[in-house]
Amino acid sequence: MNLAPGTRLDLGDGSAYLLGEPLPGEFRLPWRRARKLFRNYRHADRSLFEASAEEALDVLIRGPGPSPQAIEFELKQVFSIPGTDSFLEPIDVIHDDAGSFLVVADPHASPLREQPLAVRADVLGELNALLRLLSDYRLIPDILDPADILVDRENRPWFLGTDRFLRVEANAFQRGLTQLSERWDDLVQPVMPEGWKLSRASRRIPGSQTPARMTLRDVLRKLRRTKRQ
């Protein structure tokens, strides 16, 4: 498959994408910008026609790779975890002779490294909660890289590293948590001053005692905590 900017991907079922430039950053798999093209209905002749470019939706496409099985694991086991809104919404999967591609929503966000220090600290706090949540499902990342974290203009974190997670067996879980602590340090060191620690409220990484999912009660507790501050 030709992945040059300007290439059109027609999936044959009415779905079409127009490929754009690669997303800047060092990712394990390449990301590129793209636009999802829509069709409109013309009542005069009851026909469908392709909407103009200004009606196209900005998306991100990752690939080629990993394998179809790995993407299936990612969608079923990682994206499906309830209680987080830090993953990009998956909107399509494309299997092609060049490999498999995942299409997700484009948050129009910028890298964590480019944020002010206070924003980085807040984002890392949220990411820590996300990692604790995932560890409750025995999902441990094989690497944590600041490049996988984007931040939008509302300072909301978006985590691109959903392909980094593996499910560890129950008997290897404690070792997995230890590795997670080490990877957390790898993530924090390049973006925060030496000696920086998370606030006490969200410090624990090995989080098997956290609730299995964020519930409305958790959200309200968070709001109340804000109220007390």
Place this chain on the structure above:
Amino acid sequence: MDPQSFLFRGRPFLRFPRIDPHQPDSPFVVARILSGRYSVSEPFAVGETSVVLAARDLRTDRDVLIKAVRTDAILPAPPGVEPNAWRIEELRRARHGLQTERRLLVRLRNADINAVPHPNDFVYDVNADLDAIEPAMADREPYLVLQKLSGATLEAVISQEFPRGMNALDAVRLLLPIVQALAFLEEPWQHDAGPTWHVVYQDLKPANLVIGPAGRATLLDFGGCQVVVNGVPVLAGSHTSGYSPPECHGPPRVLLPCADVYTIGATFFHALSGLDPIALFADHVQSGRPPGEFVLDASALPRRTPPPLRSILASCLAPRPSDRLADARQVANQLVAWRNSATNDLADTP
């Protein structure tokens, strides 16, 4: 609600005999698998002119919501109008409304505004109910596929956890991104092809806000927007009495962005006081007073509401449009200024 299954053109379809619990005769028909990809399970929410279906995207293995036109909700033709021609014209309008909703969501998401649901797809399939009326139209039924959000509505959050109202700074932090989204939505949209759209969201209320797992709000339902193209109203949209300003009552008219300003004030009023404007409106009407004379009184906000914020909200809730802040952008700017000063005050507290 158990649907009936049947085959149409060799494909499985579902018929929900009564999709609207308030309407005994409200059948709705949809393909079991839409566009070869979305497996429909059940109605998720039912509106006056549209229905939101719960479905599964078989390609990404994710739950999604699918918005569709309610063909059963088309009103009967007025006297002297040929019923089929009337129905077809009303369906054309409804489909155009769904397409417009997609355009608005795409515009917002492309402009970095992530506080609205993601429009995942827009597909067409057969509407078996229309086949007898007009087969060419039956083959082009549109469906807007949306991200399914997790969380609870702000209405539920207020009722369950803040019955006496929220802290002012929390409410501003929660609602400011929504006010900023409205500010962008209200900006005139000059299309490449020439026409200019003016949009008023019109139906801001806690029931249209979902609070997600991290405590962020997402604004739902853009089907209620008023859209004016080159000065001509093309979508009337809808509003909710209690939250909507006096000018929404009475004969239909083109609303200005200051109508959204009132609904921002009303939503803050509910969040800060715990008092439900719908119930206050019902009391007002029950006492025999005209609906158009109902306004929320900012002086009824809790005494703990900081005076500068109270003043901003009073400027939102002015009965006369010309006495209000002009648009959501002005409200957002004032809220940002207040939030920054309030945050600095907190930081300065020893």
